[in-house]
Amino acid sequence: MSVVVISGGQIHEAGGQRSATLIINTETGTVDDIVADGAAVQGDQTLDASGCVVLPGFVDLHSHLRQPGNEAAETIETGSRAAALGGYTAVVAMPNTTPCMDSAAVIGEVVNAGRTALCEIKPSAAITMGRDGETLAPMAELVDLGVRMFTDDGTGVQDDQLMRRALEYASSLATDDGTQIILSQHCEVDALSHPGVMHEGAWSAKLGLAGQPAEAEELMVMRDIALARLTGMNVHLQHLSTAGSVEMVRAAKAAGVPVTAEATPHHFCLTDAACASYDPVFKVHPPLRTDADVAAIRVGLADGTIDAVATDHAPHTPDSKEQPFDQAPPGMLGLETAFALALTELDLPLDRLVEMFSSAPARLAGLGARHGGPIEVGRPANLTVVDLEQTWTIAGDRLASLASNTPFEGRTVRGKVRHTLFNGEPVVVDAKAVR
Amino acid sequence: MRQLISTADLSRADIDDLMVLADSFAEVQTRDVPKVPALRGRTVVLAFFEDSTRTRTSFDLAARRLSADVLNFSVASSATKKGESLRDTVETINAMGIDAIVVRHRSSGTPIQISRWTDAAVINAGDGWHQHPTQALLDAYTLRQRLGDIDGAKIAICGDINHSRVARSNVDLFTKMGAEVTLVGPQTLMPPDISGWPVTISHDLDSLLSEIDVMYMLRIQTERLSAGLFPTVREYRSRWGLTVQRAGELRSDAVIMHPGPMNRGVEIDPEVASEPRCVVLDQVASGIPVRMAVLYQVLGPGRFANEEAAVDRPDVEESNHSVSPTDGSVEAEPDTKQAMAMKEASCQ
Numbered sequence: 071m072s073v074v075v076i077s078g079g080q081i082h083e084a085g086g087q088r089s090a091t092l093i094i095n096t097e098t099g100t101v102d103d104i105v106a107d108g109a110a111v112q113g114d115q116t117l118d119a120s121g122c123v124v125l126p127g128f129v130d131l132h133s134h135l136r137q138p139g140n141e142a143a144e145t146i147e148t149g150s151r152a153a154a155l156g157g158y159t160a161v162v163a164m165p166n167t168t169p170c171m172d173s174a175a176v177i178g179e180v181v182n183a184g185r186t187a188l189c190e191i192k193p194s195a196a197i198t199m200g201r202d203g204e205t206l207a208p209m210a211e212l213v214d215l216g217v218r219m220f221t222d223d224g225t226g227v228q229d230d231q232l233m234r235r236a237l238e239y240a241s242s243l244a245t246d247d248g249t250q251i252i253l254s255q256h257c258e259v260d261a262l263s264h265p266g267v268m269h270e271g272a273w274s275a276k277l278g279l280a281g282q283p284a285e286a287e288e289l290m291v292m293r294d295i296a297l298a299r300l301t302g303m304n305v306h307l308q309h310l311s312t313a314g315s316v317e318m319v320r321a322a323k324a325a326g327v328p329v330t331a332e333a334t335p336h337h338f339c340l341t342d343a344a345c346a347s348y349d350p351v352f353k354v355h356p357p358l359r360t361d362a363d364v365a366a367i368r369v370g371l372a373d374g375t376i377d378a379v380a381t382d383h384a385p386h387t388p389d390s391k392e393q394p395f396d397q398a399p400p401g402m403l404g405l406e407t408a409f410a411l412a413l414t415e416l417d418l419p420l421d422r423l424v425e426m427f428s429s430a431p432a433r434l435a436g437l438g439a440r441h442g443g444p445i446e447v448g449r450p451a452n453l454t455v456v457d458l459e460q461t462w463t464i465a466g467d468r469l470a471s472l473a474s475n476t477p478f479e480g481r482t483v484r485g486k487v488r489h490t491l492f493n494g495e496p497v498v499v500d501a502k503a504v505r
Numbered sequence: 506m507r508q509l510i511s512t513a514d515l516s517r518a519d520i521d522d523l524m525v526l527a528d529s530f531a532e533v534q535t536r537d538v539p540k541v542p543a544l545r546g547r548t549v550v551l552a553f554f555e556d557s558t559r560t561r562t563s564f565d566l567a568a569r570r571l572s573a574d575v576l577n578f579s580v581a582s583s584a585t586k587k588g589e590s591l592r593d594t595v596e597t598i599n600a601m602g603i604d605a606i607v608v609r610h611r612s613s614g615t616p617i618q619i620s621r622w623t624d625a626a627v628i629n630a631g632d633g634w635h636q637h638p639t640q641a642l643l644d645a646y647t648l649r650q651r652l653g654d655i656d657g658a659k660i661a662i663c664g665d666i667n668h669s670r671v672a673r674s675n676v677d678l679f680t681k682m683g684a685e686v687t688l689v690g691p692q693t694l695m696p697p698d699i700s701g702w703p704v705t706i707s708h709d710l711d712s713l714l715s716e717i718d719v720m721y722m723l724r725i726q727t728e729r730l731s732a733g734l735f736p737t738v739r740e741y742r743s744r745w746g747l748t749v750q751r752a753g754e755l756r757s758d759a760v761i762m763h764p765g766p767m768n769r770g771v772e773i774d775p776e777v778a779s780e781p782r783c784v785v786l787d788q789v790a791s792g793i794p795v796r797m798a799v800l801y802q803v804l805g806p807g808r809f810a811n812e813e814a815a816v817d818r819p820d821v822e823e824s825n826h827s828v829s830p831t832d833g834s835v836e837a838e839p840d841t842k843q844a845m846a847m848k849e850a851s852c853q
Contacts, residue, residue: 275696278613278635278673283697348614392592394612396633 072096072114074496076489078107079119079455081445082424087123094451099494101451117489117496119455125424126443127159127189127452127490128409129431131254131332132223132308132380134401135161135191138179139168143473144385146180149405150187152383152470154497156406157454157487160190160432160441161383165201166224172196172207177215188497188505189490190452192435194219197236197253203228206236213243213251218436221254223308224355226290228260233294237303249436252330254306257290257315258282258356267396269342269357277345279395284312284363287356291315295322295329304328306434309382311337311356313366320375330434331370332380335411336402336477338367344477350391350398351475354384357400371426372418378431381408385473403476406469411478413458413485420458440493455489462486470503506802508627510616511636512677519802520645520682526798527646527791533570534794543805544573547604552578552595553630554610559765559789560630560639564607567796573804576603591615592622599623605804608632613670626803634668639799640764641674643791645682647784648719650791651760656683661713663689663745664723664772665734667696671764672723676704687713690745693734710745714754721762722747725772738771745772752777760784 074094080087081104091111093103105111135149144152146163153161163180165171171180177193184191195212199205201222209220220240227233233255240251263286268274270281291307295318298305310316310333319331336354341361344352352358370376384401391398412423424443432442440450463482466474490498497504506519515523533539549568553561561577568575578598598606605626608616613633620627631637648655660679666672666688679686680703687705688695695706707713714720725741735741742748747761752774755761761773761783769775777783 270697272698272701275667275698276673276701278633278670280634281697348617389590389593392590392618394591394610394615394618394633396612 073102073112074491074494075111075113075116076119076124076453076455077111077116079122079124081124082126082420083444085421092124092445092451092453094491094494096494099450101445101447101449104445104447115496117455117499119489121459122455122457122488123420124445125157125454125456126428126432126445127441127454127492128157128427129435129437129441130158130161130381130383130405130408131219131306131378131431131435132334133161133163133383133405134166134385135163136385137167137183138176143387143390144471146183146187146191148470148472149383149385150184150189150191151503152403152405154188154490154492155470155487155501155503157409157427157456157490158189158405159452159454159490159492160192160435160437161405162192162194162219162435164223165194165196165221170196170200172199172201174208174211174215177212177217181216188503189492190437190441192219192437193217194221194254196220197222197227198232201225203232206232206239209236209240210243213245218245218249219252219254219306221256221308223254223256225260226256226258230293230297234297234301237297237301237305241301241303245436247436247439249438250304252304252306252434252436254308255290255294256308257287257294257310259286259289262286262289266357267353268345269359271342271360273342273345277348279345282357284314284359287312288314288318291318295319295327298322298329299327302328304330307331309334309337309356309380310367310370310376311359311363313363316366316370316375320370320373323375330377331375332378332431333367333371333376334380334382335404335408335415336382338364338371339411339415340364340477345395348395350393350395351402351477351479353395353398353400354382354402355400368416371416372422377426378434379408379412379426380431381405385471386475387473388475391475401475403466403469403471403473405471407464407476407478407483409456409487410462410483410485414483451491451494453491454487457486457488459484460486508620509638509799509803510620510627510629512638512641512674512681515638515678515681517681520642520678523642523795523798523802524646524649526801527794530570530794530797530801533797540570540572542572543801544568544571547573547804548576548602549573549605549607549800549804550576550578550598550601550603550625551607552580552598552609554580554608554615555631557609557631560609563789563792564630564796567793568800570793571797571800571805573800576601591618595619595622599625605800628799628803631670633670634673635670636674637670638674638678639792639796640671641678642799643788643795644675644721644762644764645678646791646795647762647787648760650787651784652718655679658684658718659687659716660684660719660721661687661689661707661710661717662721662723663710663747665694665725665729666690666723667694668726668729669723675721676702680704687717689713691735694729710751711754714751715756717755717759719760719762720747720755722772724764724766725768742771747773747777749774749776752780752782755782762788765789
């Protein structure tokens with residue numbers, strides 16, 4: 071057994087922080103003890119957390135790790151390194167790989183590749199075979215392999231009846247660990263969004279680019295709220311981007327409809343004005359919206375309407391982004407910058423940030439037993455140690471992802487992950503990945 | 506001017522300079538040898554990622570009449586089909602040592618992207634639905650010839666505004682030159698949000714006919730029909746086509762314009778297209794002197810005309826002053842002072 075000591079930090083607890091030293095058992099991967107600072111402790115490795123807070127490791131509900139199929143853009147290994155450097159101890163891998171994660175074979179490949187990753191890789195699976203929106207994937211079989219989230223992300227399930235059946239079918243499946251199964255939706259009515267490549271509005275009109283109206287997202291949010299009410303099954307709404315969506319989710323929650331929601335850093339930091347450069351690094355689905363939408367997302371995060379921050383981390387190779395705006399693929403990096411952007415841009419208490427980054431997404435992903443806190447003796451040591459005051463400047467070519475398509479190039483942010491522990495193992499030490 | 510990507514980038518003085526220069530280049534057209542040496546030794550690449558015979562031919566002639574070397578780089582989207590990125594294609598062209606790249610592309614914004622990957626001057630020859638600045642300039646030049654002055658003119662642009670780079674460029678340019686612009690057509694062909702544009706919107710062409718100086722018709726593409734943007738060609742023509750009857754309600758001195766190619770019998774009746782008030786062929790003719798003016802401003806000594814510091818530059822001051830940029834002598838070098846003088850004159 072070896073012992074890791076985290077000393078000098080402020081340990082996050084519900085409603086506050088306390089100065090203490092953590093003793094981590096790397097063999098069991100758990101917190102062995104929490105002792106007063108200055109107590110005599112023996113460790114094989116001591117991590118200096120002075121000036122930092124010790125938080126439950128972050129959980130991302132929405133990452134594209136590109137393996138299998140597009141390993142030039144990202145792999146499970148490189149994506150997990152980016153995640154660890156961003157303070158994440160678990161990420162849900164989206165199923166829009168090639169081949170699609172809709173079968174036991176592909177899920178098995180992802181699970182296997184995830185065994186040596188620097189964080190927990192939780193595969194999600196497609197709702198429909200090949201994400202074609204026509205035939206249900208073998209959900210029961212995939213649940214038995216550990217899948218808890220189903221999504222056709224990249225596209226929404228267009229067929230109302232099929233979505234209803236997917237929800238009903240999922241509601242009849244049990245899990246061996248008692249965690250819930252969740253269907254997650256990329257809300258976009260294709261008939262209304264096509265052929266839009268950015269938000270439809272004053273900027274798309276000026277730039278001569280086809281737009282997607284906010285209503286293309288809102289119509290599916292509205293439908294899925296109705297289907298959640300009809301089936302009693304939880305629908306998780308991915309990457310909300312419009313003020314109208316936030317308002318509908320707020321009303322649905324107030325009415326007791328089982329819906330949850332996430333939002334991304336780019337949707338609370340950037341607007342469609344960024345597209346004026348025609349740089350496809352700003353192309354993303356759902357698209358960057360208006361100032362009013364950004365403001366509504368921020369309010370939704372603050373008041374709990376939006377449960378979690380998710381990254382929608384979407385690596386793309388440079389050559390695929392060096393195409394005309396309308397031809398380039400949508401998506402942007404997020405794992406290494408998400409927490410710092412939230413800390414810098416959102417005026418929220420740390421408690422709320424921890425809910426959005428750790429506890430809520432851990433629960434939604436079915437990872438609550440190992441991730442998301444609280445930090446207590448006997449719990450798995452999935453922890454991130456963050457210097458909340460350290461500022462740094464985002465540079466795509468210094469990020470750990472294979473790709474460098476960050477829309478925040480050159481932006482100075484506050485909050486730097488110093489150490490990350492995954493199941494007790496220090497995978498990031500002094501802001502560097504150990505492997 | 507170091508490049509021309511959008512009419513929105515042009516100042517009123519830039520526009521006036523180009524108009525005056527185009528006048529002098531129009532005079533060159535009338536000579537036995539319609540050619541001047543202004544851009545001798547310069548290389549202009551025509552990079553047309555989308556076919557456009559008329560615009561490419563017009564740029565080609567304009568560059569040759571300025572004695573530039575012209576390279577037709579037909580890319581036609583085949584390069585991207587082979588997996589090459591736009592950047593790779595541009596860097597390949599750039600590596601040939603060129604001075605200007607004239608870009609036509611079906612995707613909006615590509616000239617702006619390309620300008621980040623090359624030191625050559627970028628001239629936009631039409632990008633997607635975004636901009637077609639030389640079309641707007643040749644339209645303004647044609648109108649200036651007909652009306653004398655565009656300031657105060659009432660111009661209606663009718664048709665598929667949303668998918669039209671011509672409309673976007675002309676709205677910028679015409680309004681900058683003092684015209685009152687009304688956009689006409691069904692709402693399905695209007696851009697989604699033009700609350701900030703300096704224009705009036707109308708869906709009723711008939712109500713405008715008697716009061717406008719210029720009727721600018723846009724091409725209707727049949728693919729808009731299949732996209733459900735209007736029900737039938739017949740219905741479109743009945744409401745928004747420039748029929749013989751509607752042309753009869755235009756003033757006798759009104760000007761009828763179209764960027765071409767025309768769909769006779771759809772947005773414009775054949776008889777109307779052939780009547781004297783219709784200046785379609787003048788527009789085509791204007792293209793050459795206007796594009797000569799643009800190339801000259803971007804590549805020739807004229808590019809210093811709007812940079813005050815250039816006056817003190819020894820290399821400019823010491824260049825050959827003896828002839829004008831339109832001098833017939835093929836041995837002569839173009840003159841910076843001439844361009845400066847033109848600017849001063851046009852600003853008054």
